[in-house]
Structures are given as C-alpha cells and as structure tokens.
Amino acid sequence: MVFATFLNAITEILHILINAYMWIVIIAALITFVRPDPYNQIVQILYRLTEPVFMQVRRVLPTIFSGVDFAPLIVIIFLKFIDLFFIGILRNYVSSL
Numbered sequence: 659m660v661f662a663t664f665l666n667a668i669t670e671i672l673h674i675l676i677n678a679y680m681w682i683v684i685i686a687a688l689i690t691f692v693r694p695d696p697y698n699q700i701v702q703i704l705y706r707l708t709e710p711v712f713m714q715v716r717r718v719l720p721t722i723f724s725g726v727d728f729a730p731l732i733v734i735i736f737l738k739f740i741d742l743f744f745i746g747i748l749r750n751y752v753s754s755l
Contacts, residue, residue: 661755662752662755665748665751665752665755666749666752668748669745669748669749669752672745672748673741673745676737676740676741676745677741679707679737680734680737680738682704682707682708683708683711683730683733683734683737684730684734685704686704686705686707686708686730687730687731689701689704690727708730708733711733712727712729712730712733715729715732715733716729719732
C-alpha cells in the first residue's frame with residue numbers, strides 16, 4: 659500500500675514536470691517570433707532551459723524547413739509521448755498493486 663502510494667506520487671510529479679517543461683518549450687518558441695531583447699533575464703533563462711534539448715534534436719534530425727525551426731514541435735511531441743506512454747504504464751502498474 660505504501661509502495662503504491664509512493665509510485666503514484668512519483669507518477670504525478672513526473673506528469674507535472676513534463677507538462678511544465680512543455681509550456682516552457684511553447685513559450686520559448688513563441689518568444690522567437692517577436693525578436694526579444696537577448697539580454698533580458700527571462701529570455702536568457704528560457705534559452706538556457708530549451709536550447710540544449712533543441713540542439714540534441716537538431717543533431718539527429720534536420721528541423722529547419724523554409725526558415726522555420728520545427729525542433730520545439732518535435733520536443734513537444736516527444737514529451738507528450740513520454741507522458742502518455744511511460745506515465746500511463748506507471749499508472750497502470752500502480753493500479754494493479
């Protein structure tokens with residue numbers, strides 16, 4: 659019973675963290691359309707949080723088509739897959755305990 663509650667809590671925390679990072683990616687992608695001040699602290703934080711992940715995606719796949727970078731979209735799809743698949747597996751496992 660205690661183990662199931664612990665796993666359920668871990669599952670919920672992972673779900674929240676994945677969704678929060680998805681929002682960070684969305685905000686970072688939207689900010690690029692307005693050409694923000696690169697010295698703004700919020701812009702720098704968003705850049706530091708998202709650019710390493712975007713670079714990993716860009717290394718594996720060509721993401722720029724017609725001048726539009728699709729790396730944020732690929733990251734969001736990957737995060738949603740992790741959220742639906744792995745978190746779903748954990749939830750099903752917890753419910754079977």
